[in-house]
Amino acid sequence: MTQTMTSTAAELAEYARQIRVQILKAVYVARAGHIGGPLSAADMLSVLYFGVMDIDPENPTDPDRDRFVLSKGHSSIALYATLALRGYFPVDELKTFDSVDSRLQGHPDQTVTPGVDMSSGSLGLGFAGALGIALGARAAGKDFTTYVMLGDGECNEGVVWEGAHVAARYGLDNIIALIDHNKLQQFGWTGASLDERISPYLGDQLANRWRAFDWKVIEVDGHDVAAILGAVDEAKTIEGMPVAIVAHTVKGKGVSFMENQPGWHSKVPTDQELADALRELGEPEGGAQ
Amino acid sequence: MTLTMGKPLRVAMGEAITEAANHNDRIVVLDGDTGSSTRTDIFEAAHQDRFFQLGIAEMNMFGMAAGMATVEGLIPIVSTFSAFVVSRAHDAIRILIAQPKANVKMMAGYAGLLAGSTGKTHLMFDDVPIMRAMAHMTVIAPGDEIETKAAINASLEYDGPVYFRLTRPNTPILFDEDYKFEIGKTVTVREGSDVTVFSSGPHTARVIEAADLLAGEGIDVHLVHVPTIKPLAEDEVVAAANKTGLVVTTEEGTIVGGLGGAIAEILSQHSPTPVKLHGINDIFGESGPDKALLEKYGLTSHHVATAVREHLAANK
Numbered sequence: 387m388t389q390t391m392t393s394t395a396a397e398l399a400e401y402a403r404q405i406r407v408q409i410l411k412a413v414y415v416a417r418a419g420h421i422g423g424p425l426s427a428a429d430m431l432s433v434l435y436f437g438v439m440d441i442d443p444e445n446p447t448d449p450d451r452d453r454f455v456l457s458k459g460h461s462s463i464a465l466y467a468t469l470a471l472r473g474y475f476p477v478d479e480l481k482t483f484d485s486v487d488s489r490l491q492g493h494p495d496q497t498v499t500p501g502v503d504m505s506s507g508s509l510g511l512g513f514a515g516a517l518g519i520a521l522g523a524r525a526a527g528k529d530f531t532t533y534v535m536l537g538d539g540e541c542n543e544g545v546v547w548e549g550a551h552v553a554a555r556y557g558l559d560n561i562i563a564l565i566d567h568n569k570l571q572q573f574g575w576t577g578a579s580l581d582e583r584i585s586p587y588l589g590d591q592l593a594n595r596w597r598a599f600d601w602k603v604i605e606v607d608g609h610d611v612a613a614i615l616g617a618v619d620e621a622k623t624i625e626g627m628p629v630a631i632v633a634h635t636v637k638g639k640g641v642s643f644m645e646n647q648p649g650w651h652s653k654v655p656t657d658q659e660l661a662d663a664l665r666e667l668g669e670p671e672g673g674a675q
Numbered sequence: 676m677t678l679t680m681g682k683p684l685r686v687a688m689g690e691a692i693t694e695a696a697n698h699n700d701r702i703v704v705l706d707g708d709t710g711s712s713t714r715t716d717i718f719e720a721a722h723q724d725r726f727f728q729l730g731i732a733e734m735n736m737f738g739m740a741a742g743m744a745t746v747e748g749l750i751p752i753v754s755t756f757s758a759f760v761v762s763r764a765h766d767a768i769r770i771l772i773a774q775p776k777a778n779v780k781m782m783a784g785y786a787g788l789l790a791g792s793t794g795k796t797h798l799m800f801d802d803v804p805i806m807r808a809m810a811h812m813t814v815i816a817p818g819d820e821i822e823t824k825a826a827i828n829a830s831l832e833y834d835g836p837v838y839f840r841l842t843r844p845n846t847p848i849l850f851d852e853d854y855k856f857e858i859g860k861t862v863t864v865r866e867g868s869d870v871t872v873f874s875s876g877p878h879t880a881r882v883i884e885a886a887d888l889l890a891g892e893g894i895d896v897h898l899v900h901v902p903t904i905k906p907l908a909e910d911e912v913v914a915a916a917n918k919t920g921l922v923v924t925t926e927e928g929t930i931v932g933g934l935g936g937a938i939a940e941i942l943s944q945h946s947p948t949p950v951k952l953h954g955i956n957d958i959f960g961e962s963g964p965d966k967a968l969l970e971k972y973g974l975t976s977h978h979v980a981t982a983v984r985e986h987l988a989a990n991k
C-alpha cells in the first residue's frame with residue numbers, strides 16, 4: 387500500500403539534517419561525487435519523501451505511487467541518502483556510492499536503484515521524462531502526482547523550455563517542478579573578479595521565465611521545510627496549469643565553509659573538513675562510519 | 676521479375692499503427708509536427724484521444740515518450756523525420772530510451788536519399804550506423820508496405836526500443852500478404868550461385884532489377900534482403916556468403932558503418948569473404964528529383980549491376 391508519511395516541521399528538518407550527514411559521508415567514502423547541489427536540495431527532498439509523496443518503499447514500482455524525477459542528476463547522492471533513510475534500501479549501502487557494481491551509480495539509473503523512477507544525468511532530459519510520466523498518467527487515467535527537481539543551471543538547457551511549452555500547452559496540472567535556485571552552477575558567470583561567481587539568472591529572471599511559459603510560479607525559501615510543505619500543498623490545488631516551485635536555496639547549505647562556495651560543487655572533503663562539517667551538522671562523533 | 680508499385684512506407688506505417696491501436700489500447704502516438712508528411716495523421720483521424728502533438732521540439736518529445744513508457748504499459752510510437760530522430764533527439768534516445776530499454780517505437784520518416792527536395796539538412800545517410808552503434812537498439816528498414824506492417828506488428832510484440840527506417844516515395848511491392856516477418860531474420864529473395872548481394876529497405880527493389888539485368892549476362896545473383904539490420908543473424912549471413920564466396924552489399928545510405936559495415940563485421944570475424952560495399956560514399960546530399968538523385972548518387976539498378984560486375988571481375 388502506498389501512503390504519505392505525516393511529519394512535523396521539526397521532524398522534516400531532522401530528516402533533512404540526516405540526509406546532509408549521509409551525503410557528506412558517502413562522498414567522503416567514495417572519494418567522488420557532488421556536494422554543493424545535493425546540500426541545497428536536502429530540505430526539499432525531506433519534505434517530498436517524508437511529508438508529501440504517496441509511496442511504498444516495500445513496493446517501489448507500485449503503479450499508483452507518486453513519482454519523483456531528479457532531473458539535476460548529478461545530485462544523485464542526495465536522492466540516494468533520502469531513499470535509504472525512507473527505507474528503500476539499507477543506509478549502509480550508501481558506502482557503495484559510485485563504485486563498480488553498485489546500485490548507486492554516479493547519476494540516477496532507473497534500471498538498478500529501487501525508488502529511482504527515471505534515469506537522468508544529461509541535464510534537461512529528466513524533466514522531459516517527468517513530463518512524459520505526467521502525460522502518460524493522464525492518458526492512462528491515473529491520478530498520481532509527478533514531482534521533478536531541476537537545478538537553476540540546468541534551466542540553461544533548451545530542452546527544459548521545449549518541455550515547459552508543451553506542459554503548459556496541455557495544461558498538465560499533475561506535475562510539480564521544484565527548481566533548486568541556488569544561484570551557482572559548476573563554473574558559471576564571472577562576477578566582479580575571477581574569484582567571484584554569480585547567478586546564471588539575476589533578480590527575478592528565473593521565476594519570470596517560468597511565468598512567461600504560463601506555469602504557475604510559487605517562490606519559497608528552499609530551506610524552510612514548513613514553507614516548502616505549504617508551497618507543495620498550494621501547488622496541488624492548482625488546476626489547469628503546471629506549477630513550478632522556485633526554491634531560493636544556498637549551494638552547500640548546512641556547512642558554513644561550503645555555503646555559496648563554487649569550489650564545493652564537486653569536491654571530496656579531507657578528514658578534517660569532514661569532521662568539521664559533521665560537527666556543524668550535529669554529529670559530534672564525526673568520521674565516515 | 677516485374678514489381679507492382681505500392682504505397683509509400685510512411686502510409687503503410689500510418690495504417691499499421693492505426694489498425695494495431697484498434698485492438699491495443701496501450702498504444703499512444705507522439706508527433707513532432709510532421710504528421711501530415713510522415714502520416715501519423717492517419718492515426719490521429721482514428722484515435723484522436725491517443726494522439727499527442729508535441730510540436731517542433733524533438734529532444735523533449737523523445738524524452739516524454741520514455742516517461743510515458745514507464746506508465747501502465749503504454750507503448751509510445753514517436754514520429755518525425757529521420758534526421759531529427761537521429762541527430763536532434765540522440766541524447767534523449769540514448770539515455771532515456773536505449774539505456775533503460777524503454778518500450779518506444781521510433782518511426783523515422785524521410786530516411787535515405789529520396790526525401791522530397793529537402794537537401795543535405797534532411798537527407799539522412801548515416802542513421803543506420805548511428806542507431807546501430809547504440810546498445811539495446813533494434814534497427815529495422817522494411818522494404819515495402821507489406822513488410823512495414825508486418826514489422827510494426829512484430830515490434831509491438833517485442834518489449835524494447837525499435838528504430839524504424841521509413842522512406843518517402845511510392846515503393847514497389849516485394850512480398851505477398853502471406854509474408855511472415857521475424858525480427859532478426861533475413862529473407863532470401865533470389866537463389867543464385869555467382870555472387871551474394873545483401874540489401875535492405877526499398878532499395879531491394881532496385882537490386883532485384885539489377886539481378887534481372889545481370890541474369891541476362893549470365894551472372895547468377897544470390898539476393899538476401901535484410902530488413903533487420905540489428906540484431907543481424909550471423910549464421911544466416913555466413914551461410915548466404917558461403918553459397919557464392921563473394922559478397923556485395925548495397926544500400927541507400929552511407930557505406931560507413933551501415934548495412935555493409937554490419938555484414939563486413941560478421942564476415943571478417945566468422946568467414947572472411949571478399950566484400951564490396953556499395954552505397955553512398957561518405958558524402959552529404961543535395962535537393963533534387965528522385966530520379967536525378969538516384970543517378971547522381973549511384974543508386975540505380977544499373978549502378979548496382981556495375982558494382983556487382985566490378986567485384987566479380989576483381990575476384991576472378
